[in-house]
Amino acid sequence: MNTAEKTVAAVPAIDVQGVSVHYGSVSALEDATVQLGRGRICGLVGMNGSGKSTLFKTIMGQLKPDAGQVLVDGRSPGQARKDKLIGYVPQNESVDWDFPISVREVVMTGRYGHMGFTRRVREADKQAVQQALERVELTGFADRQIGQLSGGQKKRAFVARAIAQEASIMLLDEPFAGVDKRSEGTITRLLREVADAGGSVLVSTHDLHALPELADEAVLLMRRVLMQGSPEEILKPENLALAFGLDPMNRGAL
Numbered sequence: 040m041n042t043a044e045k046t047v048a049a050v051p052a053i054d055v056q057g058v059s060v061h062y063g064s065v066s067a068l069e070d071a072t073v074q075l076g077r078g079r080i081c082g083l084v085g086m087n088g089s090g091k092s093t094l095f096k097t098i099m100g101q102l103k104p105d106a107g108q109v110l111v112d113g114r115s116p117g118q119a120r121k122d123k124l125i126g127y128v129p130q131n132e133s134v135d136w137d138f139p140i141s142v143r144e145v146v147m148t149g150r151y152g153h154m155g156f157t158r159r160v161r162e163a164d165k166q167a168v169q170q171a172l173e174r175v176e177l178t179g180f181a182d183r184q185i186g187q188l189s190g191g192q193k194k195r196a197f198v199a200r201a202i203a204q205e206a207s208i209m210l211l212d213e214p215f216a217g218v219d220k221r222s223e224g225t226i227t228r229l230l231r232e233v234a235d236a237g238g239s240v241l242v243s244t245h246d247l248h249a250l251p252e253l254a255d256e257a258v259l260l261m262r263r264v265l266m267q268g269s270p271e272e273i274l275k276p277e278n279l280a281l282a283f284g285l286d287p288m289n290r291g292a293l
């Protein structure tokens with residue numbers, strides 16, 4: 040590795056330093072510090088309202104922190120978005136499923152950053168979309184209106200959009216919520232492929248049982264970052280108790 044390559048490798052993919060975010064008088068994140076390296080999958084774990092979506096939106100540059108700093112691949116979130124570094128799979132509730140757009144068109148929006156101002160679709164864009172649809176096993180659904188998919192298929196469509204974008208950093212807000220086993224398996228496998236190719240993945244999940252299989256590391260969030268460590272460390276009952284009160288692994292689904 041030459042010096043320039045070493046410098047690039049040393050810059051974290053995601054670097055959240057002492058970030059605080061408020062919605063009016065509501066404190067959603069307090070002095071949160073999270074770092075994620077390349078080729079890593081990090082699970083984001085915490086109760087409803089613990090600040091997971093707020094953290095995603097701050098990394099995306101949709102929310103400005105009141106204190107602290109966010110760097111994405113060494114740049115500001117705004118620049119990282121312009122550079123199409125971040126692929127985002129939002130929570131289902133934040134998408135207008137009635138919008139008259141097909142699955143293929145949703146995935147094509149991931150290519151906009153590659154098209155320039157005219158947004159003229161080239162053969163390479165069509166191929167990238169087709170390959171992404173194949174990878175999430177949705178080719179047979181490509182021409183359906185997006186709202187006509189099942190919960191798991193909708194998630195896979197947005198994962199395909201991030202793949203078509205060729206984003207090196209993927210943020211997924213509860214991709215397993217309301218998702219069948221097949222979609223869960225497909226998404227888990229794809230995230231590992233993204234990480235194996237050098238990408239970085241931050242994924243929030245309520246499925247603690249699947250955490251060791253899904254992620255290399257995890258963050259336990261309760262407005263503050265309680266800890267960042269291996270899934271095994273995070274899942275220790277005494278640590279889960281910090282974030283959830285009782286041990287949620289013995290309470291079934293969260």
Ligand SMILES: Nc1ncnc2c1ncn2[C@@H]1O[C@H](COP(=O)(O)OP(=O)(O)OP(=O)(O)O)[C@@H](O)[C@H]1O
Nearest residue numbers: 062065066067085086087088089090091092093094
């Ligand atoms: N637009 C908003 N205006 C005011 N308060 C908000 C807003 N969005 C979120 N909050 C509050 O900020 C806190 C963190 O919310 P956030 O959505 O980040 O949590 P979360 O961990 O993603 O929750 P969930 O698991 O339910 O999706 C909560 O107390 C929430 O009520």
